Amino acid sequence: MQLDHATGWVAGVTHCPSPNFNARPEGEAISLLVIHNISLPPGQFGTGKVQAFFQNRLPIAEHAFFEQIKDLRVSAHFLIERDGRVTQFVSCLDRAWHAGVSRFEGREGCNDFSVGIELEGTDQTPFTDAQYTALQHLTLQLQAAWPIAGRIRGHSDIAPGRKTDPGPAFDWERYRASLHVNEDRS
Template structure:
């Protein structure tokens, strides 16, 4: 996989374009936000995350889907349990992943961040394949966007405390940082 800096899209991975994005004001990319998601909650490999980010969630299939179907959200990337990586929004655009958020004195983190969703829950361990893929993706993003740094990688819970809990206690931050040092 390779980032095309002129488009903000990675080549060599599936693209599943989401309509839930808009222009990134100022073009700044200086924060990477790690999230988790599973649809239905706690179920993996359903393809429903992709449908959700494209506003195509079949509300009749699960009661939770009816609760969230009106939300218009997205992320730049989604990493499945097997390490599969899908891109939904160009890095050059603002995905709608952070919501009401704050980082280092600034609000509206969507304006200057990239969002990566890991298929998972707060309390189930993430897979080796997910850590490997997240590290691979993060290394390329760090190389492409100089305002990003390992110190500017945060969980959704860090930028929306009290509102969000992901990626949760099951996410091993020291493992991610160790894998990023291995080049």
């Protein structure tokens, strides 16, 4: 896994370009990493439906939940599946649509200055060793490129009351220890 700073794409992962992105505001620098979780249908893994959702190809008739989200146009920069496979949907240099209404350190609209990583999972399902390993490697690549060390948060941290992910099953201590970073979670 190797980040190309010129393009914002990571070599050695699957590329599955999403149409759901746009340019970051002029002069905006990446300064935040946001960790999420997702599963489609909810609680089901390995279905390929997250990829379809981020490409606006979700088969609506396949599941009742898909009807509820059919009009959403969202994406993330990356998805890490249960087996540790990484898929990239949007160049890190572009603005993915993952954070929604959000705030970090008094700034609104976190999509403008963040990279979003989705972990295939739920708030209550422990994440896998393979996911933590892939997340560590990906985060180290991102930290080498942009000033995000100490600026890694969950979706719930930037959208409190609206979002709960990555949830209590995500082991922040394990993740931070793998990065050799002591972040303040206040």
